Amino acid sequence: xxxxxxxxxxxxxxxxxxxxxxxxxxxxxxxxxxxxxxxxxxxxxxxxxxxxxxxxxxxxxxxxxxxxxxxxxxxxxxxxxxxxxxxxxxxxxxxxxxxxxxxxxxxxxxxxxxxxxxxxxxxxxxxxxxxxxxxxxxxxxxxxxxxxxxxxxxxxxxxxxxxxxxxxxxxxxxxxxxxxxxxxxxxxxxxxxxxxxxxxxxxxxxxxxxxxxxxxxxxxxxxxxxxxxxxxxxxxxxxxxxxxxxxxxxxxxxxxxxxxxxxxxxxxxxxxxxxxxxxxxxxxxxxxxxxxxxxxxxxxxxxxxxxxxxxxxxxxxxxxxxxxxxxxxxxxxxxxxxxxxxxxxxxxxxxxxxxxxxxxxxxxxxxxxxxxxxxxxxxxxxxxxxxxxxxxxxxxxxxxxxxxxxxxxxxxxxxxxxxxxxxxxxxxxxxxxxxxxxxxxxxxxxxxxxxxxxxxxxxxxxxxxxxxxxxxxxxxxxxxxxxxxxxxxxxxxxxxxxxxxxxxxxxxxxxxxxxxxxxxxxxxxxxxxxxxxxxxxxxxxxxxxxxxxxxxxxxxxxxxxxxxxxxxxxxxxxxxxxxxxxxxxxxxxx
Amino acid sequence: xxxxxxxxxxxxxxxxxxxxxxxxxxxxxxxxxxxxxxxxxxxxxxxxxxxxxxxxxxxxxxxxxxxxxxxxxxxxxxxxxxxxxxxxxxxxxxxxxxxxxxxxxxxxxxxxxxxxxxxxxxxxxxxxxxxxxxxxxxxxxxxxxxxxxxxxxxxxxxxxxxxxxxxxxxxxxxxxxxxxxxxxxxxxxxxxxxxxxxxxxxxxxxxxxxxxxxxxx
Numbered sequence: 001x002x003x004x005x006x007x008x009x010x011x012x013x014x015x016x017x018x019x020x021x022x023x024x025x026x027x028x029x030x031x032x033x034x035x036x037x038x039x040x041x042x043x044x045x046x047x048x049x050x051x052x053x054x055x056x057x058x059x060x061x062x063x064x065x066x067x068x069x070x071x072x073x074x075x076x077x078x079x080x081x082x083x084x085x086x087x088x089x090x091x092x093x094x095x096x097x098x099x100x101x102x103x104x105x106x107x108x109x110x111x112x113x114x115x116x117x118x119x120x121x122x123x124x125x126x127x128x129x130x131x132x133x134x135x136x137x138x139x140x141x142x143x144x145x146x147x148x149x150x151x152x153x154x155x156x157x158x159x160x161x162x163x164x165x166x167x168x169x170x171x172x173x174x175x176x177x178x179x180x181x182x183x184x185x186x187x188x189x190x191x192x193x194x195x196x197x198x199x200x201x202x203x204x205x206x207x208x209x210x211x212x213x214x215x216x217x218x219x220x221x222x223x224x225x226x227x228x229x230x231x232x233x234x235x236x237x238x239x240x241x242x243x244x245x246x247x248x249x250x251x252x253x254x255x256x257x258x259x260x261x262x263x264x265x266x267x268x269x270x271x272x273x274x275x276x277x278x279x280x281x282x283x284x285x286x287x288x289x290x291x292x293x294x295x296x297x298x299x300x301x302x303x304x305x306x307x308x309x310x311x312x313x314x315x316x317x318x319x320x321x322x323x324x325x326x327x328x329x330x331x332x333x334x335x336x337x338x339x340x341x342x343x344x345x346x347x348x349x350x351x352x353x354x355x356x357x358x359x360x361x362x363x364x365x366x367x368x369x370x371x372x373x374x375x376x377x378x379x380x381x382x383x384x385x386x387x388x389x390x391x392x393x394x395x396x397x398x399x400x401x402x403x404x405x406x407x408x409x410x411x412x413x414x415x416x417x418x419x420x421x422x423x424x425x426x427x428x429x430x431x432x433x434x435x436x437x438x439x440x441x442x443x444x445x446x447x448x449x450x451x452x453x454x455x456x457x458x459x460x461x462x463x464x465x466x467x468x469x470x471x472x473x474x475x476x477x478x479x480x481x482x483x484x485x486x487x488x489x490x491x492x493x494x495x496x497x498x499x500x501x502x503x504x505x506x507x508x509x510x511x512x513x514x515x516x517x518x519x520x521x522x523x524x525x526x527x528x529x530x531x532x533x534x535x536x537x538x539x540x541x542x543x544x545x546x547x548x549x550x551x552x553x554x555x556x557x558x559x560x561x562x563x564x565x566x567x568x569x570x571x572x573x574x575x576x577x578x579x580x581x582x583x584x585x586x587x588x589x590x
Numbered sequence: 591x592x593x594x595x596x597x598x599x600x601x602x603x604x605x606x607x608x609x610x611x612x613x614x615x616x617x618x619x620x621x622x623x624x625x626x627x628x629x630x631x632x633x634x635x636x637x638x639x640x641x642x643x644x645x646x647x648x649x650x651x652x653x654x655x656x657x658x659x660x661x662x663x664x665x666x667x668x669x670x671x672x673x674x675x676x677x678x679x680x681x682x683x684x685x686x687x688x689x690x691x692x693x694x695x696x697x698x699x700x701x702x703x704x705x706x707x708x709x710x711x712x713x714x715x716x717x718x719x720x721x722x723x724x725x726x727x728x729x730x731x732x733x734x735x736x737x738x739x740x741x742x743x744x745x746x747x748x749x750x751x752x753x754x755x756x757x758x759x760x761x762x763x764x765x766x767x768x769x770x771x772x773x774x775x776x777x778x779x780x781x782x783x784x785x786x787x788x789x790x791x792x793x794x795x796x797x798x799x800x801x802x803x804x805x806x807x
Contacts, residue, residue, distance in 0.1 A: 256784025328752030
């Protein structure tokens with residue numbers, strides 16, 4: 001550990017808060033239909049899009065109509081993406097497949113499409129040996145945008161339901177998705193992509209470069225339109241790497257500055273949404289209370305990961321290596337980590353992308369120490385409410401807030417009220433179901449995959465026969481159920497003997513179970529969140545009285561953290577014991 | 591419902607056009623005009639040929655020549671060994687041999703795995719064999735971790751300063767350079783932390799080795 005390492009973490013938290021606060025207020029204005037500084041530029045393209053897609057954006061939708069538009073739109077996206085990926089060679093006329101890659105097999109494609117639709121971006125394929133530039137752009141990049149947008153609009157609809165004082169309307173899905181894309185994602189993406197290129201992220205359509213190295217060998221270097229996808233991959237908490245090693249690849253993340261910048265991109269919208277919630281409820285402190293709760297849990301996770309990775313691994317120590325910091329080397333567990341990020345820059349990135357649904361990695365999670373690797377596990381086990389994905393984080397934590405208010409109400413023996421609205425059986429049931437979907441999906445799939453030989457076929461050779469094999473499996477289905485997408489990357493669903501997909505085949509069990517896992521754990525909670533919004537929207541607001549439990553003070557923050565830890569993390573505790581915790585507690589080598 | 595279907599089909603096609611075609615083309619265009627070097631991967635040329643990318647590491651290895659004068663082969667692939675006259679990059683686990691920049695891969699070696707320990711021990715042995723003759727005080731405990739642990743991408747262009755300093759002994763002896771000359775070169779190709787605090791300093795191995803060749807000893 002170094003002082004600069006801790007400073008990086010502190011500076012990050014401060015810069016993030018400073019950026020997220022104004023962005024949250026800006027987003028509130030956008031969704032409340034107020035004028036913002038971009039309105040004069042964007043109102044023309046906005047109304048042009050409404051005309052082309054033939055919607056009356058002023059028409060208000062109740063939760064069922066809102067959900068129907070969302071589901072039908074997602075289905076159309078799923079079908080188009082499947083078509084594009086399965087007909088990869090058909091698009092060779094565009095010149096955007098210089099390496100002549102064939103399509104991946106149907107089962108891997110099913111997994112990939114479900115993955116990008118659900119904002120998971122789990123990847124059984126490796127980008128630079130599988131996907132043409134056309135598939136990356138017109139296929140995957142598009143869903144990087146839209147899946148992020150869908151997450152945000154659900155959160156916005158839920159907030160409208162919570163604060164709504166007139167009828168059952170949650171807004172208009174089409175207006176929300178178009179505004180999210182134009183007013184929030186687009187400006188940050190365009191500027192961000194140019195910043196990334198200015199620092200060395202590549203963006204071209206060239207065929208792979210052949211270099212004649214210093215010692216006379218040949219090196220082939222993968223190319224592609226990286227920057228445009230990189231920025232929305234982070235900003236939309238997608239996380240699907242253009243290259244196999246994701247943000248560890250120097251062309252995706254060339255130095256310490258881009259690493260810091262990409263981390264900000266990942267967290268800025270999830271953090272801003274919490275402030276937006278405060279603004280839209282008309283009580284800033286509501287947002288600040290939730291922000292405080294998640295920031296505390298976030299910093300705790302970062303500290304544990306940083307200390308564990310700086311300590312080094314049992315394997316390193318057994319080999320006789322000294323893992324402390326020395327002059328000219330930061331030390332620590334550098335297996336699967338890049339020199340330019342070091343331990344702090346890797347651990348921080350790892351926590352940021354696993355508290356959110358991003359799942360991008362700049363270091364190999366599979367090579368993290370037992371305790372360091374338990375941190376992403378714990379983050380995922382909390383069902384990604386610690387900031388969480390764009391939108392998904394806010395609507396998930398609001399379901400937890402509802403549960404916390406209910407439990408608090410029971411403790412003081414009064415009808416629970418939230419922002420003046422009485423909480424009744426229907427909302428609590430819906431919120432409870434919404435919260436339990438993710439653990440249910442994750443644990444069920446893990447059990448299936450552990451118990452069957454078809455499931456165990458995916459475990460990597462180096463991890464078989466020890467707790468690491470279980471960790472890999474558990475992490476795979478936990479990550480997919482949380483729509484995260486990071487991986488203990490040895491776990492595989494694609495056997496690819498050569499580049500270009502020649503002779504490759506998928507492991508159907510892993511591909512299909514994972515695909516269904518992702519879709520179910522994405523859309524079921526969305527429907528429950530919208531149903532909660534619908535149930536709350538019609539309720540009358542009663543004035544705050546003496547007996548009302550406050551949801552904007554430190555007591556509530558503690559209660560909320562308690563509920564998240566007990567409900568979220570403890571659900572997974574027995575499973576966690578079998579994998580990462582066993583590894584963290586022993587110096588034994590398997 | 592029918593309205594939703596019609597709107598969804600038009601919308602997904604329109605968004606694909608705008609976000610999947612127009613947006614990437616615009617960014618590519620801006621990148622190619624404003625930062626052509628970066629956008630194309632910071633190629634480095636030597637004698638008119640591309641020798642590599644500034645930010646992609648490479649293996650500084652040469653084929654092993656057998657007693658019969660032919661390159662030694664194992665399973666159809668030439669066997670390679672470190673060229674001691676160059677600074678060596680970090681170990682790499684990419685699939686098609688080290689530093690295969692067309693297929694980046696993690697090693698995925700676990701923290702409690704016997705295989706990880708074995709891999710570390712092998713690399714420690716190689717590192718000592720390469721460097722101890724020129725740096726007699728070198729022991730296992732003094733080896734910086736980055737020298738024997740694989741990087742995440744398998745394409746790490748950098749090594750730690752401590753790693754470079756150890757290898758400097760070997761380079762100085764084999765190339766008949768003074769240690770101050772080498773130290774100056776190492777300092778020249780060491781990049782600082784981002785914004786002064788983010789990440790770790792690192793030495794760019796490719797640039798350093800090219801500079802050594804330019805000196806010509």
